[in-house]
Amino acid sequence: MSASDFDRRSVGGHILVAYVATDYGKDALRLGIALAQDRNVSLEIVMVAPVHNSFSGVYPHDRGYGSIVEEQIAGWLQEALDEVPPRIPATARIVPGASEAEALNQAAEDLHCDVIVVGARKDGLLGRYHMGAAVNSLLHSSTVPIALAPRGYAHPGPLTRVTTMFGPRPGTSDVIAIGLDRARRREIPLRLVSLVIPGESELVALGNDVPAAVAAYADRVLADIAEEMVASGHATTEVATGRNVEDAMEELSWEDGEIAIVGSSRLAAPGRLFLGGTAARMLRSIPIPMLVVPAGYMRVGKGTSTTKDGEN
Template sequence: MQLVVGYIATPSGDDGLALGIRLARSLNASLSICMVIPPDRTLPIRLPDDPGYDDALVEQAHQWLADALGSVPEDVSATAHLSFHESFSQGLLDEAARLHAQAIVVGAARDGLLGRHAIGTVTSELLHSSPVPVALAPRGTRYHHTRRVREVTCAVGTRAGADILLRTAVRSCGRMQTPLRLVSLVSIEPHHDLRGEPGEVRERALTHARNMVEEARSRLDHGVATTALVADGDSVESAVSTLDWHEGDLILVGSSRLAQHQRLFLGSTAAKMLRVIPVPMVVVPNSDRHLDD
């Protein structure tokens, strides 16, 4: 299993690398640390007495990658790659395709609050085009010392792609031997089968979550704990804010139904969840290609 970390020599890059290390260790996966610079930086190294900016940047990029690689613990298999592309996001996508990676990991934008997510241009492009899951590290992940994923939360629903999301969560938890928590957000379910009086809506959502947990349990290895609960509120943010989170937790959400075939598209619900969730989020596409190792 291969994970690609989109790396830049900034605190954001270090956050993404820290999450990549945690995921690689938990999943027994290999890590590819990838830095992307424009192709016009590929000129040969000039003479020492005539250093050029382009050449210096390439040399510096290799040094940044070497430093990043040196910070990876010995128990995690990792390599470093320098790629050349006008678009950082497309360069990462190309690298992920070349390596047959199962996910891409990135850090938050530098203007985000500590412990919260912030979506920059590169991340936004990935969240609207990637054919594989994208893992988002909140700002400050580099300060956490959790070695492995503690628990996986899966936001279940009734939309198309829910089965792929569940299978991804189940498979990930089975591989990591990590507990799975299924959550149904009743305040934002748009489908007619969950409308009605508030009490009835909540009970239907709870029944749905219980059905999903039984399906998940049937696919999990024995000994992996699975729980289900309902989070409700007046808004997506208020519903999600009722959930308890611990260091080392991770949440999986599905791609919007508006996504093109085999591509991600961050929906409004997931975008609202990002505002209040203090743990890494993995956005899963409505395609099962990433489930093929």
């Protein structure tokens, strides 16, 4: 299969922004806008309220507000809607839930969203990321890819490059497949980065040959597509190596409009996301958004490139 034959699948076309009226909620909104720029997708701006509330639904709505709290929430949602450029369709809504993470994941499934966008709290590691309870729960249970906006994210979009971070661990096929797919959909460059940490795998030497690593860690179909994209100039390859993940990340340069893609841990249940130790250490070192993919989210077989719908 050549890169020109890469399957352009039907997609949900919706991005869920997990919104709160805070700095990190606004970071998530800005990343959602950046992801939607120049794409035929819409934003679902969602706030979660306790299950016993009486004011769930889409905003703005026609009826009057029943309480000061409802009026305040409606005001926050209107402020979020006002930030979205007119050319990007956006809907704001409140969803009820005893668990914020479960409510967000359920809303993403009900609304056929292809990604949940979340922000980092103010006291993030190295000023970039700190996960609140809801985000941490999503990173260990979501059935939908999670896009993490670093603190102070301000790139207006559209995205300029997709970087896949992979190694000899479970989830490599998910990462490479979604990277290939998203780069082609957006018609932006793809960077395939082989992460090589001595002592963590007997396949360290193989990781220095990125096309061979793609074939070994993922499969031949993906390797063929990646190889043609590299040959045509639509993709590049790099090796990031060091004594540890942090050292390896220092070897890489980043663009303002870039997004990095990582896979789930081997501990992830099929169809679920589980942020592993390597990806968590990457969060401490990179200044750009990171997309974490659930286990088995992208599946590749003979004669087809991917079989899972999605749009990020």
